[in-house]
Amino acid sequence: MKQYLLNTWEALSTIFIGMKITFGHLFVPAVTIQYPDVRVRLPERVRNRLYVNMDDCIGCLQCARACPVDCIDIETVKSLPTEDLGKTSNGKKKALWVTKFDIDIAKCCYCQLCVFPCPTECIYMTDVYEFSEFGRNDLVYKFATLTNEEAKEKAAQYDVFMEEKERQKAEAAKAKAEAAEKAKKEKENEENKEDNKDK
Amino acid sequence: MHQLLEEIFGSELIAIIIASSLPLIFITVLVIFAVLLERKVAGHMQDRLGPMRVGYHGILQTIADFFKLIQKEDIVADTTDKRFFNLAPVLVFAGSYAAYAALPFSSAYIGSRIDLGLFYIVAISSLVVAGILMAGWSSNNKYSLLGAMRSAAQIVSYEIPTVLVILSMVMISANFTVDGKGTLSLMEISEIQTSSFWNWFVLGGAGFSLSKFLLLPFTMAAFLIFLISSLAEVNRTPFDMPEAESELVAGYHTEYSGMKFAMFFLAEYANMFAVSAIAAAIFFGGYQSPIGYLGNSLGIEWLVPIEQFFWFSVKGVFFVFVQMWLRWTLPRVRVDQLMTICWKYLIPYAFVNLTIIGIISLI
């Protein structure tokens, strides 16, 4: 009987204690952050979406090599000696056209390993974290500043240049060979002459 | 009210139809408000904000949800028993709506002035059990059936303490009626507790007699018992096992969608308000104002029923709030605990309470 009454008392009193606590929480300011309107401040050095500053990229492929999941895809074309690509902000001379610089951010694991080896510090993490897309292919970010046509043109230009060079080389070689031939002939002639003189 | 409507429309039939659909309007508005209240209370009790997007602080959220529910496809699973499946939500809602017929909204409006008001309410609300069982059985789904079985067991068990408490309050009312016989009409019970909160039954009834002070602790206990068992009767936490989301995936209304689900939902909230209103009527003076009427002191007669309606809603909504408050405070009880609470604790207490109140009322 005593236990019975005690049980009753315990049930009721604990319910009232609980109700007091929950009622108190009605007036505690909410911890909710109204997300799209209000954002949490991100800590410094967060790792989110990558960005590449193409003005500074020298196309050295260091980042692509460092990436553990191979999600950076770079193609470069050498520039012509007559072209001046300018310098990067820390004074390196650019010598390559970067015709393709794709980062497949869907594969990226945000390890930041690509950031450190970059000699010009032009690939880095930003604080953008809202970049969901409907298609997986939309997550391949293309950073190359050259358009496709331009890239083709540069490649063709380079090919032409190389052909020219080849030709020049070949011509030079031919000229050299001819010159050598000539010299040889002349020498022979002279020798012949001398031979004739001797006779 | 009837006479007024009859005068306006000139036909008894139209007047009756309008008068009987008034609670429906009340329920709809109430549910829209109560669902929002529930979500806001839930949110703030957990230090969240609740709905915030639709309208200022989300006040239009439930209206948006209502339109969403209307647009939903009505899915009926292949193996359900179609006839009963479709009938069940109607029956559940009809059961809870019928209870409103005997609720006195104000001195000017009560659906039906029957003498057996309380008895009628207790009887008609059993229709809900039938509806829930029907829903669970015809869904042809083991979880729904389990929920329905639990619900039936629970409601039938908890009807006993509820009725015992109601009985004791009717006995108290015998002290105040003219013929000394007590009354089952909620209207008359409300009338007895008029003029000031001092006269409320929860404080032992009207007047300053010795019996009032003797009765006071027992009426308080009666109120607690009623509150607990009414929670169980409307399947609210901590007694919400019939629709336990986490174990029975919403119990008897798992298979329902669209408007049929909305009807269960509506019935649940209508029931919540109905038991709250009964609690208000038999313990807290029903539609009577606790502090007197502005209409009386200003001499504007038509203001009084409106004020009464206001007090009735405020009291009802307050107890609805208490139910929500409990919901976000207490965890769900187990089935055996549920039965223990009812048969080992509430019923004996209600019996003892009834006996003591009877003896005090006699002397």
Ligand code: SF4
């Ligand atoms: S952050 Fe890591 S995974 Fe992402 S591109 Fe850089 S190296 Fe690759």
Ligand code: SF4
């Ligand atoms: S390491 Fe830096 S400079 Fe080199 S290719 Fe990558 S982004 Fe460009």
